[in-house]
Amino acid sequence: MKIALDAMGGDFGPSVTVRGAIEAAPHIQGEILLVGKEDAIQSHLPSNPPANVRIVHAPNEIEMGEEPANAVRRKKDSSLVVAAKMVKTGEADAFVSAGNTGAVTAAAHLFWKCAPSISRPAIATILPSRRERFVLIDSGATPDASVRNLLEFAVMGTAYAEAVLGIEQPKVALLNIGEEPSKGNALTKEAYKAFSAYLPNFAGNIEGKALFHGGADVVVCDAFVGNVLLKTAEGLGSFVMEMFKESVPKNPILRLPLLLLRKGLEDMKRKMDYAEIGGAPLLGVNGICFICHGHSDEKAIRNALLNAHRGYVRHLTDLIEQKACTLKGAVNA
Amino acid sequence: MKIALDAMGGDFGPSVTVRGAIEAAPHIQGEILLVGKEDAIQSHLPSNPPANVRIVHAPNEIEMGEEPANAVRRKKDSSLVVAAKMVKTGEADAFVSAGNTGAVTAAAHLFWKCAPSISRPAIATILPSRRERFVLIDSGATPDASVRNLLEFAVMGTAYAEAVLGIEQPKVALLNIGEEPSKGNALTKEAYKAFSAYLPNFAGNIEGKALFHGGADVVVCDAFVGNVLLKTAEGLGSFVMEMFKESVPKNPILRLPLLLLRKGLEDMKRKMDYAEIGGAPLLGVNGICFICHGHSDEKAIRNALLNAHRGYVRHLTDLIEQKACTLKGAVNA
Numbered sequence: 001m002k003i004a005l006d007a008m009g010g011d012f013g014p015s016v017t018v019r020g021a022i023e024a025a026p027h028i029q030g031e032i033l034l035v036g037k038e039d040a041i042q043s044h045l046p047s048n049p050p051a052n053v054r055i056v057h058a059p060n061e062i063e064m065g066e067e068p069a070n071a072v073r074r075k076k077d078s079s080l081v082v083a084a085k086m087v088k089t090g091e092a093d094a095f096v097s098a099g100n101t102g103a104v105t106a107a108a109h110l111f112w113k114c115a116p117s118i119s120r121p122a123i124a125t126i127l128p129s130r131r132e133r134f135v136l137i138d139s140g141a142t143p144d145a146s147v148r149n150l151l152e153f154a155v156m157g158t159a160y161a162e163a164v165l166g167i168e169q170p171k172v173a174l175l176n177i178g179e180e181p182s183k184g185n186a187l188t189k190e191a192y193k194a195f196s197a198y199l200p201n202f203a204g205n206i207e208g209k210a211l212f213h214g215g216a217d218v219v220v221c222d223a224f225v226g227n228v229l230l231k232t233a234e235g236l237g238s239f240v241m242e243m244f245k246e247s248v249p250k251n252p253i254l255r256l257p258l259l260l261l262r263k264g265l266e267d268m269k270r271k272m273d274y275a276e277i278g279g280a281p282l283l284g285v286n287g288i289c290f291i292c293h294g295h296s297d298e299k300a301i302r303n304a305l306l307n308a309h310r311g312y313v314r315h316l317t318d319l320i321e322q323k324a325c326t327l328k329g330a331v332n333a
Numbered sequence: 334m335k336i337a338l339d340a341m342g343g344d345f346g347p348s349v350t351v352r353g354a355i356e357a358a359p360h361i362q363g364e365i366l367l368v369g370k371e372d373a374i375q376s377h378l379p380s381n382p383p384a385n386v387r388i389v390h391a392p393n394e395i396e397m398g399e400e401p402a403n404a405v406r407r408k409k410d411s412s413l414v415v416a417a418k419m420v421k422t423g424e425a426d427a428f429v430s431a432g433n434t435g436a437v438t439a440a441a442h443l444f445w446k447c448a449p450s451i452s453r454p455a456i457a458t459i460l461p462s463r464r465e466r467f468v469l470i471d472s473g474a475t476p477d478a479s480v481r482n483l484l485e486f487a488v489m490g491t492a493y494a495e496a497v498l499g500i501e502q503p504k505v506a507l508l509n510i511g512e513e514p515s516k517g518n519a520l521t522k523e524a525y526k527a528f529s530a531y532l533p534n535f536a537g538n539i540e541g542k543a544l545f546h547g548g549a550d551v552v553v554c555d556a557f558v559g560n561v562l563l564k565t566a567e568g569l570g571s572f573v574m575e576m577f578k579e580s581v582p583k584n585p586i587l588r589l590p591l592l593l594l595r596k597g598l599e600d601m602k603r604k605m606d607y608a609e610i611g612g613a614p615l616l617g618v619n620g621i622c623f624i625c626h627g628h629s630d631e632k633a634i635r636n637a638l639l640n641a642h643r644g645y646v647r648h649l650t651d652l653i654e655q656k657a658c659t660l661k662g663a664v665n666a
Contacts, residue, residue, distance in 0.1 A: 067515075140510075143518035144519050177561060177564075207561075208561045208563070208565030211565060211569075212571075213568065224517070224521070225561055228558055228561070229561060229562070231510075231542040232565060233541075234541070235540075235541055235545050236544075236545055237569070239462075239463065
């Protein structure tokens, strides 16, 4: 198998992506294709790179701030577009990028299209919980979702949890503003009924306060709600850390006891660390795609490459299509 | 002026509400009416209660778990319904309750109706930020909101920030999944245009990560998104605290240095404490209504009573109607 890595993607470009690829290479049965400016990539490769790492030249780049759909249509020679197209033509089996999230989504959706039984793609984000972790889907691809879309997100998240995270019989919950079936907005009230009818692993509604306590393995919502949730959690986390830093004594001697907490705080930080998780899969498209945070370090890139490898080996795309077939009777509401 | 306090509301009933009323009484130019079971209230009153605190008997109660609309229609002799109706009949000027949030909202909306220029009510929650605090509106009343509703929430939140929080020229932002005007779902894309046209204090979109950094004074969203956001923040907060507790050394001697951090942690807790804030106003209805958290202690009740008093004295309801009149041209989208 071959993974096309957008080597120019992310805030640090090839200085980080190339190292991530070199760290992942020994664990991958197949090849990693570093797509991007040959010179720039070459300058970060060691003199004796792993045999299964190869450069594919692409002279252009899509910037973080560019309007996604336009950039993808216009910059046909960018590393992001070239890497995505390699999956379409069969030159690669998976696509990994830490570039412009909207552009990665647009490219995979535009060039690969959705799987036959899927109408819209979704981004799954893996978050920590008291019971290890859970999948939040959709966190970025489809902000105006229908009931049918949410049903698809549920089976896509289930397939991912089983195939890549190794969770047996994952519990699916619907993110809502109350636990009772009658709670919610028009969308979630209807979705509750459809989930009950079509998803054998549906465990009911879940409220925001129960998410991090491990109430479910797969939590389903539209991308507007999912994205607000993710970014709020991020913002609140940094707010609390800043308040904590300000609340500890200023005197350096009095701060010494903090050293005792260091190991614990580092464990905690590791648990919250997106780099450990290795990217968010874009699910529902005809191919394996992982989107990494712009700030990704080499570990994040390495882990995303390993996840893409695992997704391919475990037939993630087929599994999603197979599960989505069981939704045939569900109206296209 | 008179404030009708649902003395049976909240997890602790009269044992907390009565003390809250006694603490607030000296600061209120008017009367606090303790609505509920006479015996139960009497047993918590001191032998010599403040002259401006009086019991209004109501023999029944609405429980926390009851279906709101039904309970309000059926239990006409409950403390919550009796207190809400006193505002309708003019026997009271404001209504405060720590009871069933849905029932408080339903009662105020059903009996008082919306202000003439307002189509739907909204709950405003006050949250801490790096720049003191901000108003999140709607956090619970209208989960399926139209563009028109969001416009109304914006002026209601602005009026509250000015009249009760004393913020001059509050900045309004639209909660969204990107800063650019083109970002969002169908609702927020349309809302952005309407906000730009009708709100002179509109400062653009705000993302979840900027909320707690004081990016805006009034943040507008529908109640589905607002409620998910609030509960996620609550759940994440307790998750982080539990992880923190587990991360500190188990040995009691090694834990001693933590005492040095105590003051700082308590300052931080105080900043996050809903009791300091004193309830969330239900805005857009014909009257002053404050909803307190079920866990409210006497300080929370006291502060909600003082906020209700301030809302009345500063003509909050009139101010909302006055500002909402400027939306006349806005379509009822």
